[in-house]
Amino acid sequence: MTLLEVSGVSVTFDGFRAINNLSIAIGEPELRAVIGPNGAGKTTFMDIVTGKTRPDEGRVLWGELSTDLVKLSESQIAKAGIGRKFQKPTVFEDQTVRANLSMALKNKRGPFAVLAWKAGAADNARIVDLAAEVGLADRLDHRAGDLSHGQKQWLEIGMLLAQDPRLLLVDEPAAGMTPAEREHTTDLLKRAAQTRAVVVIEHDMDFIRRLDCRVTVLHEGSVLAEGSLDHVTQNQQVIDVYLGR
Numbered sequence: 001m002t003l004l005e006v007s008g009v010s011v012t013f014d015g016f017r018a019i020n021n022l023s024i025a026i027g028e029p030e031l032r033a034v035i036g037p038n039g040a041g042k043t044t045f046m047d048i049v050t051g052k053t054r055p056d057e058g059r060v061l062w063g064e065l066s067t068d069l070v071k072l073s074e075s076q077i078a079k080a081g082i083g084r085k086f087q088k089p090t091v092f093e094d095q096t097v098r099a100n101l102s103m104a105l106k107n108k109r110g111p112f113a114v115l116a117w118k119a120g121a122a123d124n125a126r127i128v129d130l131a132a133e134v135g136l137a138d139r140l141d142h143r144a145g146d147l148s149h150g151q152k153q154w155l156e157i158g159m160l161l162a163q164d165p166r167l168l169l170v171d172e173p174a175a176g177m178t179p180a181e182r183e184h185t186t187d188l189l190k191r192a193a194q195t196r197a198v199v200v201i202e203h204d205m206d207f208i209r210r211l212d213c214r215v216t217v218l219h220e221g222s223v224l225a226e227g228s229l230d231h232v233t234q235n236q237q238v239i240d241v242y243l244g245r
C-alpha cells in the first residue's frame with residue numbers, strides 16, 4: 001500500500017526553487033534511500049513531509065484516507081505517525097538509557113495520560129525490548145551522555161520507535177560513525193522497515209548498498225532517477241551530477 005504520496009510539490013526560497021515539481025511515493029512497509037548532491041533538496045523534502053516547510057504547490061497525501069499533510073500542523077503530522085531523526089543525536093544526556101526510552105513511551109500517550117503515568121510491567125518490558133532492538137540491552141542503566149556517538153543515535157532511534165511511527169524519516173544516520181556502528185545501523189534500519197516505512201537520507205554509498213533497498217536520486221529539487229542502487233548508479237545523468245564529481 002502507498003503510505004505517503006508527495007505529488008507535484010514545489011517550494012521557492014527567496015526566488016530560488018529548492019523543490020521543483022517533486023513527486024515521490026513511499027509504501028508501507030518500505031525502506032527507501034534518498035541520495036543526491038548537496039543542495040538537491042533532500043532535507044527540504046523531509047521538512048515538507050513533517051510540516052516544517054510549507055510547499056507553494058502540490059499535495060502530500062497520507063494514509064488510507066489520503067489526508068493532505070499540507071493542511072496539518074507539525075504536531076498533528078507527528079501524531080498521525082511520522083517520526084523524524086535529525087542528523088545530530090538529541091537525547092537527555094543526564095538521564096539513563098532506560099529513562100530516555102521511558103520518556104519516549106510516555107510522550108506517546110499525550111499530555112493527560114502523562115500526568116497519571118507510571119511505568120507498569122508492560123511498559124518496562126517494552127523498554128527492555130526497545131533497548132534490545134537498537135542494541136543497547138546492556139546499557140539500560142548507563143547515562144545517555146556516556147554512550148558513544150553511534151549508541152546515542154541508536155538510542156534516539158529507539159525513542160522514535162517507542163512512539164510506533166508508521167513512517168520514520170532519518171537524516172544521515174551514518175555520519176560520524178565507525179564502520180562497525182554503521183553496520184549495526186543498517187541492520188537496525190532494515191529491521192525497523194519490516195513493519196513500517198523508513199526513509200533514509202545518506203551520502204555514504206557503502207551504507208546505502210548495505211541497506212539493499214530502492215533508491216531515489218534527487219537533483220535540483222526533482223527526482224532524477226529511481227530504482228535499485230545498481231540501476232541508478234548506471235544512469236549517466238546520475239553519474240554526471242552526483243557520482244562523477
Ligand SMILES: Nc1ncnc2c1ncn2[C@@H]1O[C@H](COP(=O)(O)OP(=O)(O)OP(=O)(O)O)[C@@H](O)[C@H]1O
Pocket residue numbers: 013014018036037038039040041042043044045
Ligand atoms: N529556509 C531556507 N531558506 C533559503 N534557502 C533554503 C532554505 N532551506 C533550504 N534552502 C536551499 O534549498 C536548497 C536545498 O537544500 P536542502 O538542504 O534541502 O538540500 P540537501 O539535498 O539536503 O543538501 P545537503 O546534502 O547539503 O544536506 C539549497 O540550495 C538550500 O540552500
